[in-house]
Amino acid sequence: MRQRTCERAPSVIAATRSGISPADLPAELKDHIAACAFCTETKRITQQFQHAATIAAQTPPPPAHLVWQKMRAQRQRQALRRATQCVTVMSILAALYAVVLTAWYLPQLWHMQPSQNSTSLSALSSGTVFVGVLTAILAVFLGSCCLAFLGSRTNFRLHS
Amino acid sequence: MEAILFFANSSGRDLTAVAIPAIAAPAGAHTHDSTAMDEQQFQFLYEATARPIHAYLIGITGQRDIADDVLQETYCRFLSRRPAGMPPGESRPYLFRIATNLLRDRWRTRHETQPLDNFDQAHSDDLNSQLDVRRVMQSLKPRERELLWLAYVEGMTHTEIAVATGLTAFSVRPLLFRARKKAAILLRPEGERP
Numbered sequence: 001m002r003q004r005t006c007e008r009a010p011s012v013i014a015a016t017r018s019g020i021s022p023a024d025l026p027a028e029l030k031d032h033i034a035a036c037a038f039c040t041e042t043k044r045i046t047q048q049f050q051h052a053a054t055i056a057a058q059t060p061p062p063p064a065h066l067v068w069q070k071m072r073a074q075r076q077r078q079a080l081r082r083a084t085q086c087v088t089v090m091s092i093l094a095a096l097y098a099v100v101l102t103a104w105y106l107p108q109l110w111h112m113q114p115s116q117n118s119t120s121l122s123a124l125s126s127g128t129v130f131v132g133v134l135t136a137i138l139a140v141f142l143g144s145c146c147l148a149f150l151g152s153r154t155n156f157r158l159h160s
Numbered sequence: 161m162e163a164i165l166f167f168a169n170s171s172g173r174d175l176t177a178v179a180i181p182a183i184a185a186p187a188g189a190h191t192h193d194s195t196a197m198d199e200q201q202f203q204f205l206y207e208a209t210a211r212p213i214h215a216y217l218i219g220i221t222g223q224r225d226i227a228d229d230v231l232q233e234t235y236c237r238f239l240s241r242r243p244a245g246m247p248p249g250e251s252r253p254y255l256f257r258i259a260t261n262l263l264r265d266r267w268r269t270r271h272e273t274q275p276l277d278n279f280d281q282a283h284s285d286d287l288n289s290q291l292d293v294r295r296v297m298q299s300l301k302p303r304e305r306e307l308l309w310l311a312y313v314e315g316m317t318h319t320e321i322a323v324a325t326g327l328t329a330f331s332v333r334p335l336l337f338r339a340r341k342k343a344a345i346l347l348r349p350e351g352e353r354p
Contacts (some may be wrong), residue, residue: 013315038180048293048343048347049312049313050312051293053219056214056216057215058209058223061213061228061231064207064210067206067235068206069233071236076339121218
């Protein structure tokens, strides 16, 4: 049965990662690696992955200022999207209000007698004003809630 | 206030001590600004942490453009979702975790392949060794590459790997064992392979 682990494996990994050449390894560790199949494999794998890391490290990451600028641009896009979201919601509410009001007001105008026009119109207009004010208050309340919610999601600021 | 961080480079050869100015808000700032970071603070953090994460992303994907994109997105997420008051020393595994998750999301949603082209372009004195690396990386699954990279390049313990990958420490052990076994077989000299 193959060995599943070895207590010296972390030392082998650490020694290989540190870049010590095999000849410079402590004699005791060198003897152990030669005798232990698990540690021989560990050393081989570590060397290969270190080699892969060396190759990968030849490609430098993008400069910090470039990433910072991209992050700021992305942040601004997100802020704009959030702001637009609120405006969109309010536009939908306004359109909905206009449709409902038209659907309610026009049929009543249609069925109105000419003699009742003056009294009915005043009654309707006062009712309309009431509904309008109520809807405006509701819209302001909903808009404030929406802004407060979206504002709370912006939990960090990027300074210029 | 400054915190001293020790970061190994991607090949783990030298440790670099970096003094990072405190990330917490300046005195007198409001609580909701506690995670704010200015460009200088970001630059310190980036210089100290970006290189090993970038190498990790290149090692796993083999594609520089993907590594650059994911690295940038990693820092964006880090700044927006970093828990308030996180000590600077804990940033590293957290960044690895974000990068790993972003990479997985990308593979899942875009069905990207992992051609590992970078290993062809790199200059190496030892061509056989380079071919071995390429062959091993191509034969391993992305998760196996992640686990092996974190264990053998970054020198992370099982607990740290669990934090960096989002797996439980209990499941890291068998997964890493299987990945290691596969890599060991692939790296055996010609005559010893099954």
